[in-house]
Amino acid sequence: MSDQDYNEATYGDNIAGIYDEWYPEPPADMIRALKDLARTGPALELGIGTGRVALPLLLGGLEIHGIDASEAMVAKLKSRPGGDRIPVTIGNFAEVGVDGTYSLIFVVFNTFFSLLTQEEQVNCFANIAGRLQPEGLFVMEAFIPDPSRFTQGQITKVTDISAGEARLEVSKHDSLRQRTMSHHLVITEAGIKLYPVQVRYAWPAELDLMARLAGMRLRDRWSNWRREPLAKDSPGHISIYELANPAR
DSSP: OOGGGOOTTHHHHHHTTTHHHHSOOOOHHHHHHHHHHHTTOOEEEETOTTOTTHHHHHHTTOOEEEEESOHHHHHHHHHSTTGGGSOEEESOGGGOOOSSOEEEEEEOTTGGGGSOSHHHHHHHHHHHHTTEEEEEEEEEEEEOOOGGGOBTTEEEEEEEEOSSOEEEEEEEEETTTTEEEEEEEEEETTEEEEEEEEEEOOOHHHHHHHHHHTTEEEEEEESSTTOOBOOTTOSEEEEEEEESSOOO
16 A cells, blocks of 8 residues: 555555454553543544544543544544534544533544654644643553564564454564554455554654654653563553643
């Protein structure tokens, strides 16, 4: 799949039908931490998808809104109990095209990296800053890049296998643009199904610079939702940003 054939809705539109089967409910530590960080709310989730994070927060008493580019994913959210109570804006979340301000804006499960250029990621930080309340927080969960995963710029590996199905990941790495272009392949007796995904990754230091350009600063960084400090061998991070000079 070329760059021209792939857009912000491609991943969600293709995977919506099996997304909730592949990915379990979020850990309780995540829901508890996000609720604590949101305080009284409201909160905004970027890339809300099928609502597997938003719905537990809603059921816990938090007012939550969402943005997603995939109408298919949002339709799955609306079909779930409580889903019709969450206002969702359809569009590219880089624009943060919503009204009002929020005590918490968050993006989890590496979804921020679905913004495929540095310019788009920088603009997203700037737009987030404009939608935060004075004491508001922006929280991102993302992997720490590991280019050593790739051999000669590519990778093929089995991710799951059963008597009737095999799942594989095939990826190509573009180190210059910090991009990976991948397919999750599902092979059954009925044939092969492709689920494309592209990401533009960034290291924590680059994300911190994007925050500074947007008038934010890093408040804390965890290695997991148990709020343990980041270690040198941590595969991912949870970064918490605040406005550097909040207007009061």
